[in-house]
Amino acid sequence: MDISLCEKAFSNYKFFYQKGENRNCGVLVLVKHGIHVNRVDCKLPNVCAIDINAEDELRIIGIYAFDSRSWSWDNISPFISNRCAVYGDFNVDLEHDTNKAEILLNWADENSLAPYTPNLPTSLRSNRIIDYAFTRGKNIDIQTHASNTTSDHFPILSVISTNIKQNVLGTNVHWKVFALFSEYAHAFWEKRWNVRNIDVTYDEYIKFLSLLTARCTITFPLDRYRVAIPTELRSFISYVRALSFRALRTKSSELKVEVRCLRKIAKLELKSFLARQLSTALRLRNTSSPISVSFWSKTKRFLKPSSSTLHAFVDSSKQIIREPDKMCELAADFYEDFFKKQEVVRPHPYTDSPLIEFDNEDEKIPVVTLKELVETIHAKRKKKIS
Known part of the structure; x- marks a missing residue:
């Protein structure tokens, strides 16, 4: 078995592998990311055991028991727990292999294990059922998956009912x-x-x-990580984006107006969501909640890890002041003057602009009658028309 290829092909799963007694055998257990599991320390070849941290802890044991193995069934007994399921290739048909089946069933009875076998044969070379499971404290469903396979065994499918803890x-x-x-x-x-x-x-x-x-x-x-945008809001924003592309493609004025309204709604909803998240983070910042971890991880970027200690100030008269109350007053006066708003005059472009000097500014404007003004305007209009 090429382990490196398996790790690449199943990179979305946690990888648990136990070597066999030769290069052609081994036991592989894959667990999807998000399920809390711990591997059980087991030195037996072709035996791999893991604990699934569900509401009720469950142990899964995978085995490959070929005839010339170096261990016996009693070597597996220390790994049997109160809630346990043992899957694998036992190479024993419980109905036809009389002597081997009796030894295996006696060991199962001593460890309070119940056998669960599929209805169809699992071996391609004979009409035998040699792949099945034993459980303790759990009921399971099991069946043979009769499909095309490159192995000499049909795979088996099994379902164990348990409550998995929340995916983190x-x-x-x-x-x-x-x-x-x-x-x-x-x-x-x-x-x-x-x-x-x-x-x-x-x-x-x-x-x-x-x-x-x-x-x-x-x-x-x-x-x-930071809190993600809710699925409903994310879907709504995607819908608005798709609608805006359609408006650009079709050049529809009605669609543009609709997109503009929907964008305003999306911005308001997003702003409201972020405000709620901020208020929640502020309320839980001093608790053991995961939100407080995210809050302080973002806040620490704006906080200095340390600051120098002030022992004294020097005032404007070059006097050293060491009293804490006088140092506070001096600092307050300094920053009050520093941040004081200065009066800034911004001239208006029309009312505050400087006067323009003309050559004939001393001449008086002659008096004109209304009739002369109207005739002058009509004359200028006639010139423009012509």
Whole structure:
């Protein structure tokens, strides 16, 4: 088993692997990110055990029990807990392998384990059911998944009912990195594309895209990051953005007016949401809530870690003042004068502009009658028309 390839292919999962007694066997357990799990220290080859931190702690044990193994069933007994499920390839058919089945069932009875077997055979080489589960303190559903497989065993599907604690991890995909790497790999896939074998090339390209997406995906603790915009508000903002693109494309005046109104609503809703988040952060800043962690992580960027101690001031007369009350008064007077608003005169461009000097400013304006004024205006109009 190539572990490095498995880690790349299942980068969205936590990876637990236990080596076998030869290079062709081993046990692999994958757990989705967001589920709290702890690995149980187990040195037995082909035996991997984990604890799922649900409301009721659950232990999952995966085993591969081939005939020439170096351990017995009793070696697994210390790892059996009150709520436990043991899955794996037991290489024992409980109905047809009489002696082996009796030994296995006796061990299961001693550890209060109940067998759960699927209805259909799990081996492709014989009509036998050798892949199943034992549980303690839990009821499960199990069945054979009869599909195309490269193994000599059909996979089994099982469901365990339990309440998982709230997911505290989020995922984020760096799409800019994805797009940049896709541009770099474009020439490679353009040369590799083969019309004669298009199905194989297409499958490889889809696998490449899925692995690249997984590699560009990061997980992060939700309680350490800023509060995200609610899903409803984010969907509304996306709708308004799409509507604005449609308005630009169709050049519809009615649609532009609607987009303008919806943008105002979105801004008000976003402003109201941020105000509520700020008030909540201020109210919980001195508690043990995860919000206080985010609040202080942002606030500490604006606070200096330390400041120098003031022992004395020197006033305008070069006198050293050491008394605390006089130092406070001196500092208050200094900053009061420093921040005092000065009177700034801003002249008006019309009323406060300087007077213009004319050569004939001393001449008196002659008296004119209304009739002369009207005739002068009509004469100027006739000149413009002509």
